[in-house]
Structure formats: C-alpha cells, structure tokens
Amino acid sequence: MAINVEKLNTVLQNFVTGTSDVEGAALVTPDGLPLANSLPIGMDEERVSAMSAAMLSLGERIGSELARGSIDRIYVEGDAGYGVLTSCAEDAVLLVLASKAVKQGVLMLEIKRVISELKLILI
Numbered sequence: 001m002a003i004n005v006e007k008l009n010t011v012l013q014n015f016v017t018g019t020s021d022v023e024g025a026a027l028v029t030p031d032g033l034p035l036a037n038s039l040p041i042g043m044d045e046e047r048v049s050a051m052s053a054a055m056l057s058l059g060e061r062i063g064s065e066l067a068r069g070s071i072d073r074i075y076v077e078g079d080a081g082y083g084v085l086t087s088c089a090e091d092a093v094l095l096v097l098a099s100k101a102v103k104q105g106v107l108m109l110e111i112k113r114v115i116s117e118l119k120l121i122l123i
Contacts, residue, residue, distance in 0.1 A: 008036035015114045021102035089122045
C-alpha cells in the first residue's frame with residue numbers, strides 16, 4: 001500500500017496553522033528523504049530532511065555511547081526558537097520548528113497528538 005502524501009501534508013499543514021507558535025513541520029525518512037512538509041517559505045525541504053537524518057543518526061549514537069538507551073526526541077534550542085525531532089513510525093521522523101514564545105509542555109502534547117494522527121496514515 002502506498003503512502004498517502006496528500007493526507008500527510010494536510011495533517012502537517014493543520015498542525016502548523018492550528019498550533020500556537022509552531023512555525024513549521026516536516027516528516028522525513030531516517031535516511032533523509034522528505035515525505036511531507038509544511039515548512040516556512042524559503043526553507044529547502046531537501047536540506048531540512050538531510051539535516052534531520054543527520055541529527056537523528058548523531059543523537060542515536062550519543063544515546064548509545066552515553067548509555068542512555070534509545071532516544072525519544074532530539075531538542076535543539078536557538079536564539080530564534082526550537083527544533084524538535086521525534087520518532088513518528090519505524091520509517092518516519094517528525095521535525096517541528098517552534099518560536100521562542102512556545103509553551104514547551106503544550107508543544108510536547110501537541111506533538112504527541114499529531115504523531116498519533118500521522119501514524120494512522122503511515123500504517
């Protein structure tokens with residue numbers, strides 16, 4: 001069965017527009033291939049996908065080397081906001097970009113909600 005990319009894009013678009021202070025989201029494969037996205041204008045989906053895969057690979061290595069087990073999420077905080085990379089399914093990873101003003105607890109709850117919605121489409 002083929003993945004319904006249109007549905008994935010719709011879910012991500014609704015997530016970005018309906019969640020306060022979320023600026024973008026992308027669903028990528030662990031190999032760095034884009035599946036779906038709702039990214040800010042001017043952001044290259046190929047580059048975002050490749051960087052997400054690199055972050056995931058490095059995060060998994062760090063978790064292993066530091067005896068922290070398998071990783072749940074990778075969290076990057078910068079001057080302009082946050083990037084959160086979370087496993088979505090065996091073959092998909094969700095990247096969420098949020099502004100500095102985001103309420104982190106609400107963001108994590110919303111990420112869990114959208115992941116459960118995306119998993120229904122991916123399975």
